[in-house]
Amino acid sequence: MKIPPLIIGDVKATVPVVQGAMGVRISKAGLAAAVAKEGGIGTVASVCIGPIETSSRAEFAQLNKKTLVEEIRKAKSLSNNGIIAVNIMVALSDYISLVEGSIEGGADIIVSGAGLPLMLPSYTKNSNIKLVPIVSSGRAAKIICEKWIRTYNKLPDAFVVEGILAGGHLGFTFEELENPENHPLEKITIDVINAVKEYENKHNKKIPVIPAGGIFDGKDIAKMIALGAGGVQMATRFVCTHECDADIKFKQAYIDAKEEDITIIKSPVHMPGRVIRNEFVKNVVEGDRIKFECSYRCLKNCIPMEVPYCIAKVLINAANGNLKDGFAFVGQNAHRCTQITSVKELMDELVADTEKHLK
Ligand SMILES: Cc1cc2nc3c(=O)[nH]c(=O)nc-3n(C[C@H](O)[C@H](O)[C@H](O)COP(=O)(O)O)c2cc1C
Incomplete structure (x- = not known):
């Protein structure tokens, strides 16, 4: 069976694959454009996309917005006007400014x-x-x-459902992360599909649900489509492409990570984060502190x-490739990545494999 498109209002992706945002600076215009060019949706991660060594929070926000606008325009141009999304985390201090930049950049x-x-719809009026x-x-x-319905008479155009x-x-x-098998993505996806159905029916609007987290191949994509998902979001697999904006x-x-190297840490913002274990991770888990100056206050x-x-x-x-002083965020299935390919090769493989598994 042919792979169905992902339709979000009047936006139609011929390949129902959204490349998930990867901050900081892992998914910028290069990766987003390559995915959009192949018919998927490319996402620019807005978090600290501009310089952080600035003199004040205001200057940081201004330069972050400027860089975001440039990256969106670049992605649009490189992809021949493909579909470009921007990811903006609610936790960011320059949230409103980045929403404005997303609209300005197109x-x-x-x-x-x-x-x-x-509050998101209150910042996107007339757009x-x-x-x-x-x-x-x-x-x-x-x-x-x-x-959203009560305050803005508006519904989301789609939902991404991020699994464990x-x-x-x-x-x-x-605690939940200790037993991921108790929270399968399929179950959470169905939960969200059922939750939005009521609003779809009442307001006569399609709200596609897009699961993310651990989706690796066409078999996984076909399974999600069969469940009623409108498409899928994938991030980890796009790291291992030539076009990914990160250092080699x-x-x-x-590519080098083994299953046992992938671990959960408590990030400085108290949230769990999945990373590849290395010497830096070991040291900070053991309590090392790294002094820093912060004028930007990004979160x-x-x-x-x-x-x-x-x-x-x-x-x-x-x-930037300095893993002595940093760590890589990663999805649980990263250990299954074995080679670096082009986005085109990956997208072609995903489409063919999905069509093979769709009944
Ligand atoms: C390196 C990396 C950075 C990420 N950064 C962000 C981010 O800035 N904002 C966000 O909402 N999600 C972020 N995510 C989550 C992805 O967008 C995506 O939803 C998720 O990783 C999908 O699972 P997968 O990696 O198994 O495909 C990040 C994921 C990775 C691997």
């Missing part, structure tokens, strides 16, 4: 998680940009639908005086 979609984006919250439960999806095997910061507790050493860390709830190290700096080091 992005098609804003994807927003790491907190519930309850046709599609709004896609990230949730980890049907309950969270329902809270957003209720709030995803990369980066995770919306699960440490970051990509090589994925709303980070208190620089109290955290053991700056998560932004550590992730920037990793993206």
